[in-house]
Amino acid sequence: MKKWTIGVDVGGTEIKFGLFGDSLKEKWFIPTNVSEHGSHILPEIAETIVDKCRIFGVDITNLAGVGMGLPGPVPDGNMVRGCVNLGWSNVAAARELSELLAGAFSCQPEDIPVRAANDANVAALGEMWLGGGKSCKSLIMVTLGTGVGGGVVIDGRIYNGASGCAGEIGHIICVDEKDITGNCSCGNRGCLEQIASATGIVKYARHYLDETDIPSVLRELLREKGNISTKDVFDAGKNGDEAAEQIIDTVTKYLGRALAGISAVINPECILIGGGVSAAGEYLREKVAHHFREQAFSELKNTPVRLAVLGNEAGIFGAAYMMISERMREDSIL
Amino acid sequence: MKKWTIGVDVGGTEIKFGLFGDSLKEKWFIPTNVSEHGSHILPEIAETIVDKCRIFGVDITNLAGVGMGLPGPVPDGNMVRGCVNLGWSNVAAARELSELLAGAFSCQPEDIPVRAANDANVAALGEMWLGGGKSCKSLIMVTLGTGVGGGVVIDGRIYNGASGCAGEIGHIICVDEKDITGNCSCGNRGCLEQIASATGIVKYARHYLDETDIPSVLRELLREKGNISTKDVFDAGKNGDEAAEQIIDTVTKYLGRALAGISAVINPECILIGGGVSAAGEYLREKVAHHFREQAFSELKNTPVRLAVLGNEAGIFGAAYMMISERMREDSIL
Numbered sequence: 001m002k003k004w005t006i007g008v009d010v011g012g013t014e015i016k017f018g019l020f021g022d023s024l025k026e027k028w029f030i031p032t033n034v035s036e037h038g039s040h041i042l043p044e045i046a047e048t049i050v051d052k053c054r055i056f057g058v059d060i061t062n063l064a065g066v067g068m069g070l071p072g073p074v075p076d077g078n079m080v081r082g083c084v085n086l087g088w089s090n091v092a093a094a095r096e097l098s099e100l101l102a103g104a105f106s107c108q109p110e111d112i113p114v115r116a117a118n119d120a121n122v123a124a125l126g127e128m129w130l131g132g133g134k135s136c137k138s139l140i141m142v143t144l145g146t147g148v149g150g151g152v153v154i155d156g157r158i159y160n161g162a163s164g165c166a167g168e169i170g171h172i173i174c175v176d177e178k179d180i181t182g183n184c185s186c187g188n189r190g191c192l193e194q195i196a197s198a199t200g201i202v203k204y205a206r207h208y209l210d211e212t213d214i215p216s217v218l219r220e221l222l223r224e225k226g227n228i229s230t231k232d233v234f235d236a237g238k239n240g241d242e243a244a245e246q247i248i249d250t251v252t253k254y255l256g257r258a259l260a261g262i263s264a265v266i267n268p269e270c271i272l273i274g275g276g277v278s279a280a281g282e283y284l285r286e287k288v289a290h291h292f293r294e295q296a297f298s299e300l301k302n303t304p305v306r307l308a309v310l311g312n313e314a315g316i317f318g319a320a321y322m323m324i325s326e327r328m329r330e331d332s333i334l
Numbered sequence: 335m336k337k338w339t340i341g342v343d344v345g346g347t348e349i350k351f352g353l354f355g356d357s358l359k360e361k362w363f364i365p366t367n368v369s370e371h372g373s374h375i376l377p378e379i380a381e382t383i384v385d386k387c388r389i390f391g392v393d394i395t396n397l398a399g400v401g402m403g404l405p406g407p408v409p410d411g412n413m414v415r416g417c418v419n420l421g422w423s424n425v426a427a428a429r430e431l432s433e434l435l436a437g438a439f440s441c442q443p444e445d446i447p448v449r450a451a452n453d454a455n456v457a458a459l460g461e462m463w464l465g466g467g468k469s470c471k472s473l474i475m476v477t478l479g480t481g482v483g484g485g486v487v488i489d490g491r492i493y494n495g496a497s498g499c500a501g502e503i504g505h506i507i508c509v510d511e512k513d514i515t516g517n518c519s520c521g522n523r524g525c526l527e528q529i530a531s532a533t534g535i536v537k538y539a540r541h542y543l544d545e546t547d548i549p550s551v552l553r554e555l556l557r558e559k560g561n562i563s564t565k566d567v568f569d570a571g572k573n574g575d576e577a578a579e580q581i582i583d584t585v586t587k588y589l590g591r592a593l594a595g596i597s598a599v600i601n602p603e604c605i606l607i608g609g610g611v612s613a614a615g616e617y618l619r620e621k622v623a624h625h626f627r628e629q630a631f632s633e634l635k636n637t638p639v640r641l642a643v644l645g646n647e648a649g650i651f652g653a654a655y656m657m658i659s660e661r662m663r664e665d666s667i668l
Contacts, residue, residue, distance in 0.1 A: 073633065138496055140599075152599065154488065161601025162472055163633060171631035172595040177510055186632055258595075261506040265474075265486065265599045267495025297505035298520055299407060299497060 001331055002064040005323050006049060007126075009069045009119060009315025012085030015045060018316030019056060020324070026056055027316060038087035046100035060105045064327050065113040067319035068093065069122030073164030077115045081164060115322045119315055120167055121158040123308075124151025126318030127272050129325075131310040136269040140262055141308060142169060142255070144277035147185075148193040148200075152266065156325065156334070158318075170197065174258045179250060181207045192258045195251055198230045198277050205233050205247045216243035234280040248287060256291025263292075263300045274308030281307065335665055336398040339657050340383060343403045343453060343649030346419030349379060352650030353390060354658070360390055361650060372421035380434035394439045398661050399447035401653035402427065403456030407498030411449045415498060449656045453649055454501055455492040457642075458485025460652030461606050463659075465644040470603040474596055475642060476503060476589070478611035481519075482527040482534075486600065490659065490668070492652075504531065508592045513584060515541045526592045529585055532564045532611050539567050539581045550577035568614040582621060590625025597626075597634045608642030615641065 009016040012032060019026040030048050033040040049066065052058075070093060072083035078094040094116040098109040105112065117125075124133070124141035133139040137156045143149040148170030152159040159166050170193035171186050181203050184191040194200045205228060209219060217236050221228050236244035259271050271292070273285060289305035296303065310317055328334040343350040346366060353360040364382050367374040383400065386392075404427060406417035412428040428450040432443040439446065451459075458467070458475035467473040471490045477483040482504030486493040493500050504527035505520050515537050518525040528534045539562060543553060551570045555562050570578035593605050605626070607619060623639035630637065644651055662668040 150599075154493070159488070159600070162603040162637075163601060165597075165631065165633045166599065166601040168598045168601070168631050168634070170598075172598050173591050173629050174508070174595070177512075188629060188631075257507050261508070261592075261595055262599050263499075264502045264506050265484075265500065265596050266493070267497060267500040267502070269496040295507050295522060297499065297502050297522075299499045300502070303496075 001327055001333070003062045004058045005064045005320045006066045007316035007318070007320030007323075008045060008066060009122065009319055010041070010045070010071065010086070011119070012071060015041070016312070016316050017048065017052070018313070018320055019052065019058065020320040024313075024317070026052065027313070028052065032086065034085075034087045036087075038083070041086060041088075042091075042093065042096050042100055046097060046104055049101060050104045060107060060112070063112065065115070065323040066097065066101070067122070067322035068097065068114060068116045069119035069315045069319045070116050071119050073160075074117050075160050075162070075164035077117065077160075080116060113323065115326065117158050117160065117319075117322060118151070118164060118167070120149035121151040121153075121160065122318035122322065123274065123310075123314035124153050124167070124272070124318065125158050125321055126310055126314035126316070127274065127308050128153050128156070128318075129321040130317055131314060132272045132274075132306045132308045133270055138266070138268045139270045139272060140167070140169075140259070140266065140268045141272040141274055142259065143275035144196055144198065144273065145275040146198055148197045149275070154266070158322065169258060169262060172258045172261065174261065175254050179204065179254070192254060196255045196258075196277075201230045201233055201247075201251055201277065202228060204251060205244075208247050208250070209243065212243065214243045214246070217241050218244060230277055231279070234283065238283055248284075252284070252287040253291045255288050256293075257295045259288070259292050259305070260296035260300070263303055264297050267300060268303065270304045270306055272306055272308045274311075274314065278307055335661055335667070337396045338392045339398045339654045340400045341650035341652070341654030341657075342379060342400060343456065343653055344375065344379070344405065344420070345453070346405060349375070350646070350650050351382065351386070352647070352654055353386065353392065354654040358647075358651070360386065361647070362386065366420065368419075368421045370421075372417070375420060375422075376425075376427065376430050376434060380431060380438055383435060384438045394441060394446070397446065399449070399657040400431065400435070401456070401656035402431065402448060402450045403453035403649045403653045404450055405453050407494075408451050409494050409496065409498035411451065411494075414450060447657065449660065451492045451494065451653075451656060452485070452498060452501070454483035455485040455487075455494065456652035456656065457608065457644075457648035458487050458501070458606070458652065459492050459655055460644055460648035460650070461608065461642050462487050462490070462652075463655040464651055465648060466606045466608075466640045466642045467604055472600070472602045473604045473606060474501070474503075474593070474600065474602045475606040475608055476593065477609035478530055478532065478607065479609040480532055482531045483609070488600070492656065503592060503596060506592045506595065508595065509588050513538065513588070526588060530589045530592075530611075535564045535567055535581070535585055535611065536562060538585060539578075542581050542584070543577065546577065548577045548580070551575050552578055564611055565613070568617065572617055582618075586618070586621040587625045589622050590627075591629045593622070593626050593639070594630035594634070597637055598631050601634060602637065604638045604640055606640055606642045608645075608648065612641055
């Protein structure tokens with residue numbers, strides 16, 4: 001099997017790269033150039049890959065290929081159907097990058113295979129390979145960031161779904177009317193994202209503080225700073241602030257409910273919690289796991305709920321593993 | 335490829351059989367003998383298969399195998415982990431049937447392969463093969479009967495999940511507090527099954543009639559018969575009875591919500607509605623599809639919502655197709 005693989009994680013502000021041999025050998029990033037409808041993105045990815053291969057002495061004949069995570073739906077490993085953050089509409093990203101690299105290395109596109117997938121799905125695969133989901137073959141990862149995303153891994157592979165939208169779990173409607181604050185960005189009401197994203201947690205916290213008069217350090221922070229963050233809410237909760245504890249209990253109740261529903265559909269081996277909000281760590285995990293068990297179907301209550309561990313690097317790990325595992329299957333190692 | 339395959343659908347009161355050649359050639363059933371912890375069930379299945387093979391001139395050398403749907407979780411194609419309806423705890427059903435058939439036919443168990451799966455999953459596969467999901471490779475089927483079950487097909491195969499519980503969608507919590515009537519049989523509150531099963535619809539209808547004083551033909555039926563059925567509710571709705579229409583609107587709102595959530599997880603090619611309640615036909619389908627679109631994530635709104643068409647025969651079709659498709663993959667036809 002060829003020695004080297006490159007994992008690429010394309011985000012709206014930066015593009016991360018990892019060069020993998022037996023393990024992660026080098027990592028680097030470039031800023032995302034979204035000018036001119038993002039038309040420079042793939043050429044600049046190709047350019048930095050060529051540069052780094054020269055610098056690190058990676059011979060093209062020993063490069064198994066490139067895996068790439070993209071912030072949009074990718075039904076088929078190639079074509080991404082719209083990446084608002086990148087200024088892209090439909091782009092055959094994998095094929096185009098393969099052609100750009102072949103041009104630079106003076107070889108055929110089939111000599112440098114490229115596979116693309118949705119970034120949340122890629123991160124979930126990375127966590128399965130070397131992160132919180134190690135030893136699992138099927139898992140769901142919920143990413144609690146500005147929004148709520150999700151990745152689905154089934155039988156050791158990313159599951160894209162019929163149109164690349166598998167894992168869009170931020171838009172599961174699971175919030176009771178009394179806890180809904182306005183409409184979701186998608187236009188619906190009661191989506192998980194409305195209460196469990198970083199933005200949603202703050203919004204719900206302010207709503208809760210408005211509706212009650214329980215004393216709370218969060219009120220003081222609001223007066224002082226004019227705003228509070230998700231971290232403020234979790235810090236207050238960890239310090240025993242009653243209002244913060246109630247807020248977190250409600251947020252994790254709905255998160256547990258959504259994860260219980262997801263488990264009833266695909267019965268994964270484990271559930272992972274990642275994204276910026278998961279910095280709240282074991283305090284958050286324990287509460288989500290509790291509410292998951294409370295609301296899951298009897299046979300599913302023992303599904304482990306764990307923290308993702310690779311952080312921002314999950315994307316490059318998962319992207320590389322898409323290609324590594326494909327090659328291992330070809331060689332009947334997997 | 336061998337000519338014949340047998341599909342078996344094991345239920346709590348009867349066991350259905352189908353003999354498939356190019357198409358369904360013969361079907362029959364036997365009563366389910368649940369005496370002595372269901373220990374006669376597999377021997378009686380073997381016995382009737384041997385009998386019918388003799389009668390229909392099926393030579394054992396030309397039998398590709400037997401597929402079997404069972405009313406319990408089957409993680410691995412063989413072992414069912416508890417079938418309350420059959421009096422079974424853990425039974426290696428596929429292996430045992432294979433050995434019984436080999437004994438009767440005087441051949442080796444590997445000459446008569448048997449594959450088992452959960453009955454709801456098997457029905458979904460049957461609908462994919464020759465029913466409402468024809469031409470789809472991934473689908474979810476919701477079965478609205480005494481309870482609410484579900485089957486998941488991914489890439490043309492049954493998806494069992496890590497412990498055989500994929501598709502337990504009746505226990506997705508999706509009902510708002512105000513519409514919940516008591517606890518679900520699973521102990522939770524607000525499960526889909528509590529409002530969308532045949533039992534649940536009637537229970538919610540009675541609750542609705544108690545809470546309102548809108549005149550309704552359902553009140554008269556309740557006075558006359560002491561009870562109403564799901565069919566009464568749908569018949570009244572089709573005839574423009576205002577209370578029945580409201581009841582059906584609420585039931586289908588939650589069903590649409592659960593199906594929208596499921597789609598956000600696995601993004602299936604299509605969604606099928608089956609089970610006894612689906613006898614309400616296009617009237618039901620149209621309302622579920624409407625509420626699905628209202629609550630689905632934007633990219634998923636166009637997922638087709640269709641009626642299952644094979645009825646009680648979905649199980650024998652799906653059971654046979656488990657084995658037929660396995661053989662086709664072996665022969666690289668699929």
